[in-house]
Amino acid sequence: MKTKDRILDIARTMIAEIGYHGTTTAALAKRAGISEGTIYRHFENKEDILLHILQDLDDKYSAFLQTLRSARDGDHGTIERILQGHVQFSMDNLADLKIVLSSYALLSPSKQSMTTVIERMHEFFSECMRRSMEMGVIREVEVDPTAKTLVALLLGVMQLKVYWPDMDGDFDPQAVLFVRRSLVPEA
Amino acid sequence: MKTKDRILDIARTMIAEIGYHGTTTAALAKRAGISEGTIYRHFENKEDILLHILQDLDDKYSAFLQTLRSARDGDHGTIERILQGHVQFSMDNLADLKIVLSSYALLSPSKQSMTTVIERMHEFFSECMRRSMEMGVIREVEVDPTAKTLVALLLGVMQLKVYWPDMDGDFDPQAVLFVRRSLVPEA
Amino acid sequence: MKTKDRILDIARTMIAEIGYHGTTTAALAKRAGISEGTIYRHFENKEDILLHILQDLDDKYSAFLQTLRSARDGDHGTIERILQGHVQFSMDNLADLKIVLSSYALLSPSKQSMTTVIERMHEFFSECMRRSMEMGVIREVEVDPTAKTLVALLLGVMQLKVYWPDMDGDFDPQAVLFVRRSLVPEA
């Protein structure tokens, strides 16, 4: 692996574990087996490392949304696939998620990144719901605030799964059911 | 106001704004109009200030739950009142909430505090749902994972309202409706 | 006991245990059951407390020398009594001794105090030896440097006894014998 990628990799792990402020350049260099100065050969400064990590996550999420879009078939199962897909995506990118969730309140690049994710998520959900409503597979609801509700739910689920894994107990199938009962009219 | 309370007050504001690590004792003292040494006459160390803030929040949440408990009357409106109450409580204690939400991932006292809140919230929701189910005002659902879903939703709603107030657009009435559709059988 | 004396008493104990710098006015006040401000009602500053302790030791040593002077009878046993007396005096005033021994190198009042003690000890030993030589009970030796040697020996013995009590093993009778062999001609 290239030095730059090793730095990013170690940084991802460390920031996820002990936070952005807790991750010192000295410790990062040591754990990556390089000298402290080398970090500055590849990144402008410490924040730049975070920016790269956030950009990577952004790209991964874009690709993920693309996959979801192409895979949808518009039936009433769509909503489930979307929710489960997002949970799966969270688990697949745990470290990145931890980084964003633990820092968006305090670091503006993280806040910016999280804002983008949330906006795209909201847009995607809105779009899906509008389509499904047109096809008559879900109830007639107010799209915008309902999409926000779904975003909120997903945000909360991720956090519960990330930070209280002990409590989890695999409650997400029931969360999906919860959403289905609210959106899909009974047969 | 007593010096100790002034310190707590300013600290609450500052930590909510710029985080625990961003809040330096020097800046805190300056903004409180006292000398740095005075802080240590009232608190053991910087973390002790955080502990006091968290304890205060804990007490306020306990009192809030007590109010909710005594006010419930078991009809199908209960669930709405609980959700709206929690949203209201969040808005009334915005600074404290920001502090917990922005630090529970990294500071163990905050994590501990948040864990307690979540557990109590979960327990309270479970209890309410069980009661409502017995009275036949909500559907028969699996209590535990559904309560977790509600906790997750609330956690997400709070964050959206706290950190993306611009996006909010007062979506919480629709969030309540979302929950009602999922839990309350149609007339 | 008067407040002033209680402060002095606690201070003596604390400085002997943890040194002058280690003894904070806050801890001293707490242990003496008074407020920090009260200390400054009785003493000009922290150093003033030390000065009082040193003065007390000075007085006690003066009185001790007076006793020795009046008790001496000039026979060859005198030197033993003087040495043993000094060791005894050290043990009786352990706290004060620890204070002086641990601080004379760094605090000028202590250095001054120690200087006075050493000079008086030297003078006293010289005087005794001169007398004993006149009476023919000890060998003819050079008084001044021999008295210094005795002072040095005593200084060392005190330290060994104070700081390495485990090692001691009651070696002072042999130390006295060591001196006797050097000074008293064999029968």
Next chain:
Amino acid sequence: MKTKDRILDIARTMIAEIGYHGTTTAALAKRAGISEGTIYRHFENKEDILLHILQDLDDKYSAFLQTLRSARDGDHGTIERILQGHVQFSMDNLADLKIVLSSYALLSPSKQSMTTVIERMHEFFSECMRRSMEMGVIREVEVDPTAKTLVALLLGVMQLKVYWPDMDGDFDPQAVLFVRRSLVPEA
């Protein structure tokens, strides 16, 4: 000279002059012509500097004892050479000696270091005396307490020479004579 050695050198001087607590990292850095942070590139913390100084002294004393051991020839002059050698060693390592003497009562690393020195000194003296007694060049005395007496004497002599150089007046030849009279039988 390497930066690390310069720091050690200046620290030795400063600690000898104004004590360990009196020597601040800021003053040390300034006097060494480096920044404060540089100190921590070479030493873990302030105590670590002291530890290095003590270790150096330990090594020097070990080497010194080795020299003494190889140079002894067992005649009745041995004891003189040992005493004079120790006095000389003290003068050659005045700063280190001052550091140990001024801090062993309060700092545990210093205490530990001093304890080691005293034990080795005691052991070495005992060994020499036993040898000399076997060769019949000194009197039959109780080895252990007499060795302690010599240690005490040496400890006291060092202090007098280090802290009261004005008073000294080169009394150590007479101190050696004092010991010789006590240990070596008259011809």
Next chain:
DNA sequence: CATGAATGAGCATTCATTCAT
């Protein structure tokens, strides 16, 4: 590309001393 010594501003914390009550 890589190094690692050096920097210096910044941090939490301590403590002798003061002073209004």
Next chain:
DNA sequence: CATGAATGAATGCTCATTCAT
């Protein structure tokens, strides 16, 4: 005489960043 809250300068230590090699 006594209090105890307040002070503020000082301390040991950290850490992102620079730069000569």
